[in-house]
Amino acid sequence: MSQEADLPNGWIEVEFGELFVHPGDDVVDGPFGSNLKASEYVSAGIPIARLQNIDRNRFVAKNIQFVTLEKADELERHTFMPNDILITKLGDPLGKACLAPSNIPTGVLVADVVRARVTHCWADVSFLCHQINSDNVVDQFKEQTKGTTRPRVNLTKIRALRMRLAPMAEQARIVAKLEELLSELDVGVAELKAAQKKLRQYRKSLLKAAVEGTLTAPWREAQRELAAATETGAQLLERILTERRTRWEAKQLAKFKEQGKLPPNDWQKKYPDPVQPNTTDLPVLPEGWAWASVDQAGDVQLGRQRAPQFHSGPNMVPYLRVANVFEDRIDISDVKEMHFSAEDEETFKLGHNDILLNEGQSLELVGRPAIYRNELPRACFTNTLIRFRTEASVIPDFALILFRHYMHSGRFRRIAKITTNIAHLGAGRFAELEFPLPSNVEQAEIVRRLSDQFAQIAEQEAAIERGLMQSIAQRQNILRAAFAGQLVPQDPNDEHASVLLERIRAERAERAKQPKTRKTKQKKEIAAVVSQLIDVLAEAGDWVPAQEAFRRCGVSDGALTDQIETLFAELRALDKAGRLAVEPVADEQGRKLYDKLKLLEV
Known part of the structure; x- marks a missing residue:
């Protein structure tokens, strides 16, 4: 931040904590991790503000988790309400801030979220929130986390942020x-x-x-x-199968000759025919196309498994894994090595135009494919990947187009098997997949047009x-x-901003003199407000927005926090007792705006 001399007329610069009447209570973070575990999340109840819910000047109301009323009461110090400033203190970038939305009367923080609550009228919460998201404050967060691998700041540093205060x-x-x-x-x-x-x-x-x-x-x-x-697709497929069998037979004869043996009777019957496609329920292809299987269109090979005995050895070879294979892109920024015997290296080495697919991935990304174009000379691959090597008349880029379509269309997802939250494509299941085969000339035209x-x-x-x-x-x-x-x-x-700061400090000093309200007195006051809430709903006789009901009870934003939280808890209790109807009100895009309430007859 700039020095005092650079401040606009009437402005001051202070620590963030100085802008609050009770910095220790008004600027707090979420509970220690063991006090709020993911196992305590429930499907409905009091919402939780997590890191993914907070963006710059925007609360992201997606994938909201909840805790029970009892758990929220236990974590009372770590709650938020509308117009509180929510700040992230973990992540990259950290220090993202937004205002808590008006349609969540009360919620609970996680450990790495900070809540800042302004309880006076001498600083505008939107002014502060925008400032936290400005370069002036963002740079302070960066300076505090310089050199760390996992950016995080503590509550003390957040309270010490240098902030500017303008006239009201x-x-x-x-x-x-x-x-x-x-x-x-x-x-x-x-x-x-x-x-x-x-x-x-x-x-x-x-x-x-x-x-x-x-x-x-x-x-x-x-x-x-x-x-x-x-040449049609059917003729091409017939030629591919004939050439494949011819290659196999030549290889077998060479092996017999090397062993000094005569070929046994019926040795050709041992030829492993590639998997036939299951054409049941498949659509009719264009004229000149034919249905093949992935196994017929090329060679399918699962990579070699990593094991401790391969961590060192005389023949250390770089290998690719899931982390290196993105859609239509090989990333070699992080490549590891392991020992391959000469025989294993021959089996698992990668060649130019080999297609690699993610064998194990999230369900949405399983089968994610890319073509290996010699980005890393002399590379092998592990069993987190499947290699597909096309037959000579099948263009690798055409096969890549097909596999990208299968990933996006969900075809790979439908054959995947899920184990321990990981979806596995399976080399065998992949080999059985249908493969639409046009002529080689049309494959080239498809690749050109799509490119x-x-x-x-x-x-x-x-x-x-x-x-x-x-x-x-x-x-x-x-x-x-x-x-x-x-x-x-x-x-x-x-009015100069220094006057505002004096008022905040005076309010802090005045509050410090006052004895803390005893819980019994608080409960009586809250009970009176709750009783008034039932009267308000009964008098309305119809639907009324929750915030409006609170307002009619004399409770407004930035005022009686305990009363608001207890009112919300009481609403839940009335709902469970069958005395309250609650319906969400949404905008045209289906996003929830607020809840409306109605008291039901007993």
């Missing part, structure tokens, strides 16, 4: 302008992300069109008009990515201007 009227002007500018920026970002999503869908539709023959339908029509003689289309998509995606990066820079420019006092005009008549 200027805070309001800044927040209003930020909301205006950032909302416009958010609309642009949403449009870019929607376009990004459409391109991903378009890529998938192109893969589907390629392997179903619709992509090259005009090409086939042109070939018919030219009366071009082309051209994908190149255009890549250009559009790069342009979108540049737009998104520009929006990030623009957002930070806006925030930088806001907290440099340059976003809105300053008013010399605004």
Whole structure:
């Protein structure tokens, strides 16, 4: 942060904790890990704010977990309510902040989330939240975690963050302008992300069109008009099978000769025929195509298993594993080695244009394929991968197109077996899969057309990515201007921020003099409010928003925290007793906005 001399007129710079009446109670983190375990999560109850729910200036209401009312009561110190600032203190990047949403009356924090609650009217929570997400504060988080492999800050460091406080009227002007500018920026970002999503869908539709023959339908029509003689897919398959058997027989005869033996009777009958495709329920292919199996279209080989005895040896060979094989991309930034005997190396070595598929993966990514193009000379592979080596007349890039389609369409998922949360493709199951086979010439045309289309998509995606990066820079420019006092005009008549800080300190000193409210007194006050809640719902006689019901009881945001939490607990109790109906109200996109309540007759 800049020095005091660089501050705008009327501003001050203080530690974050100084902006709270009770820093020790108002700025807290979640419970120690053992006090809130994942095994205690339930399907409904009090929501939990986790790291994945917090983004910059946005609460992500996805994959919400819950705890019981009893557990929430036990963790009362670690709760949040609407308009609390939620801050991440773990992750990369850390220090992301958002306001707790209004449709969650109360919730519980996890250990690596901080809640900052402003209980006075001299600092705007949105002003503070935006500032935490600005470069000024982000850079402080980076400085505190420099050199660490797992970025994390503690609560003391968060309370010590250097923050700027503007005059109250200027805070309001800044927040209003930020909301205006950032909302416009958010609309642009949403449009870019929607376009990004459409391109991903378009890529998938192109893969589907390629392997179903619709992509090259005009090409086939042109070939018919030219009366071009082309080997059909069925003829190609017959040739592949004949050539494969011929190679096997030649290899067997060479082996007999090497052993000085005559071929035994009926030795050709031992030929291992490749798996036939199961064409039941398969769609009709375009004219000139044929159904084969993966096993017929090439050679399927599962990699070698890692074992302690291979960790060292005289023939250490680099090997690829799941972590190296992404969709249509081999990553050799992290490659390991193990010992392979000469025989094993010959079996498991990779050749140019071999296709590698993830054998074990998450269900969505199982079978993720890429072509090995000699990125790492003299490489082998482990049994976390399956190698597919095409027959000579099957173009590897065409096979890759098919396998990418199978991954995205769910075909690989349907044959995968799940063990210990890992989906396994299985070399045998993979070999049995159907393989649509066009002529070699049409395979080449499919690869060419798809390559051209994908190149255009890549250009559009790069342009979108540049737009998104520009929006990030623009957002930070806006925030930088806001907290440099340059976003809105300053008013010399605004009350100096130092006066606000004095009031906060005076309130802190005054609260320190007051004896703590005894629990028995608190319970009586809460019981009175709960009784009033039932009266409010009875008087309404119909549906009423939960926050409105609280307001009619005299409880509003930023006020009586204990009462709000107890009211919410009472609502749950009334619901269980069958006296309360609760219905969520959602927007047009199906996102929950708030709950509405109705008291039922006994």
